[in-house]
Amino acid sequence: MTDPIHRPTARPRWLRRNASALVSAVLILGAYGFARPPHLGDQEHAQLAARFAFTPTVLPDLPGATLHRVREVSPNLEHISGWISAVGASLAINDLDGDGLANDLCWVDVRVDRVLIAPAPGTGARFPLTALDPAPLRYDHSMAPMGCLPGDMNEDGRTDLLVYYWGRSPIAFLRRPDGGFTPREIDANGEHWYTNAATFADIDGDGHPDLIIGNYFPDGSAVLNPNSTDAEAMQHSMSRAFNAGKNRLLLWQSAQAGEAPRVSYRDASDAFDPEVVRAWTLAVGAADLDGDLLPEIYFGNDFGPDRLLHNRSTPGHPVFARLEGERGFALPASAVIGRDSYKGMGADFGDINGDGMLDIYVSNIATPFGLQESHFLWLSNGNPAAMREGRAPYEHGAERLGLARSGWGWDSRLADFDNDGVLEAVQATGFLKGDVNRWPELQSLGTSNDELLKDPRFWPKFQPGADLSGHEPNAFFVRAADGRYYDLAAALGLDDPVVTRAVAIADVDGDGDLDFGFGNQWEPSVFFRNDCPDCRRSLQLRLLLPLTTQAETQVLDAEAGQAASGAPARPAIGASARVHLPDGHMLVAQVDGGNGHSGSRAPELHFGLGDLPTDAALRVDLHWRDAEGARHQQTLDLAPGRHSVYLGSPNSRS
Secondary structure: OOOOOOOOOOOOHHHHHHHHHHHHHHHHHHHHHHHOOOOOOHHHHHHHHOOOOEEEEEOOOOOOOOOOOOOOOOHHHHHHHHHHOOOOOEEEEEOOOOOOOOOEEEEEEOOOOEEEEEEOOOOOOOOOOEEOOOOOOOOOOOOEEEEEEEEOOOOOOOOEEEEEEEOOOOEEEEEOOOOOEEEEEOOOOOOOOEEEEEEEEOOOOOOOOEEEEEEOOOOOOOOOOOOOOOOOOOOOOOOOOOOOOOOEEEEEEEEEOOOOOEEEEEEOHHHOOHHHHOOOEEEEEEEOOOOOOOOEEEEEEOOOOOEEEEEOOEOOEOOEEEEEOOOOOOOOHHHOOOOOOOOOOEEEEEOOOOOOOOEEEEEOEEOOOOOEOOOEEEEEOOOHHHHHHOEOOEEEOHHHHOOOOOOEEEEEEEEOOOOOOOOEEEEEEOOEOOOEEOHHHHHHHHOOOHHHHOOHHHOOOOOOOEEEOOOOOOEEEEEOOOOOEEEOOOOOOOOOOOOEEEEEEEOOOOOOOOEEEEEEOOOOOEEEEEOOOOOOEEEEEEEEEEOOOOOOOEEEEHHHOOOOOOOOEEEOOOOEEEEEOOOOOEEEEEOOOOOEOOEEOOOOEEEEEEOOOOOOOEEEEEEEEOOOOOEEEEEEEEOOEEEEEEOOOOOOEO
16 A cells, blocks of 8 residues: 655645735844844943033024914915925024134024024124015015025125025125125026025036025925915926926126125026936035045935936036946845935035045935835945946945934934044934824825826825924934944933924034034024033134135134134135044045035034144145136145135145
């Protein structure tokens, strides 16, 4: 008698039908279990937090002003007035009064829709709280300020202010010799722009900072006009939308100083390709990433892929090539630079991986139980020559370094707040603050047909009272001994559930450590003085271009009691410094022209040096363009401290 054939027991029908789904679920859960980031032990957490201390000061209200909580909008957008009113807070720190310290603030208070300037808290009442007045230029109730960007636009040695808006083109507030401001148009066509970000950068290498403008709603819209009869359009996709307002490139042309200052720009936006120019842009960054002193441009886009543009311009002729990363077999498209579908809302540059090249830190939406995207940390792979072939030499490193998750992110900043030579990461978060969670409705909207999405009549109600990630704390990431970053905001008292848009950074009191501020939406903005209990040494550089090209390089050491201001000069936007440390490491940075969403750091370079002695001699390599566009390089030996470096022409041309 033969043995019977042994067949496996038949699986139940429900198991056969769902086997693949169950296997997938097990793999996902297993991967999630292994991928959960490590946590710091209590002792290490406390030790990290003990290195930092900040004292907050709430910025003042405009006396007598009525405070609002939502903007008036077009009637067909009234049911989403909370959504429309979710941006506008801005904060910049700079030297407005010419005393040689970046100790003045310019911010947009959305509760009164005004642009305010005042000395930073604790720096003396050097001038009164002032609201900028655009009169006699065109301005009405259908317009609202969105950002304040300091810079010397007419190159007279005084800091001017570019204010950008929803409902009109930006206005240049040019500083007069008497300390007042004269408003000037920079666009003669009187168009209705919806600007969310702007930065200065010498795009064409002619020696003068140009303007990059990131716009949002279509030009000519009446989004903030409560009397409009137009049917305003929203984005036509959550991931591939190219129906926004036109991003602009404005090339500097000429200027005039004195009692009647002016500045002139030429629109060169045709240098951008159609998908770049019509993206829904929330953040703009510019930095030289390949060492030719021509800044590349990063556009952080809300409803489509971010764009990194390689700069191939010559004076007067801007030319760009779009760069994309390379995708491997196991790499999702959204982890490839230039191919993502996330919601880019902040951009900053800093060397995280220590290879002497700038990396790019970008905010997206990474809200638990909401839209769990990932913030980007595009790490340089050390091959900038690939840009000439159209390839972006960057890899996504946010997840493995602990910077991928926080919340609904906006401005993102990299800076060294305790002077140990390692950058921290600060992030503004939150969207709509209310009592009723509207994430289910947003999830439903996000999966709807694109033809319905662009029509606001099909949008759910996002009015005052709705909450979309409105109670998230801002993030303050610190790097631990294991190489990962951990959010210490709660331990540092920075975890109040405010809705924040802007992060501004500067050493306002000249004490060698960086202070910062948060520009908050529908709540008072806050300045934080750095009271670091054991800050190390630092090197701070004000790289300045004298108003005459005949000056030789001069270094003024503020700590030695020399003049803080020196000869009339302007910030050397785009100039770079490489600091060589005794242990062989190198620190790099470039003078920032206003990168990000709506925050702006001072145009100074700050390097944490750790425990170096005060008399240490540091080799510092400087690279810059002069006012005629010629490239220069020079090496200086500098001690730790604060230095104003007037970049001269002789004997340094490269």
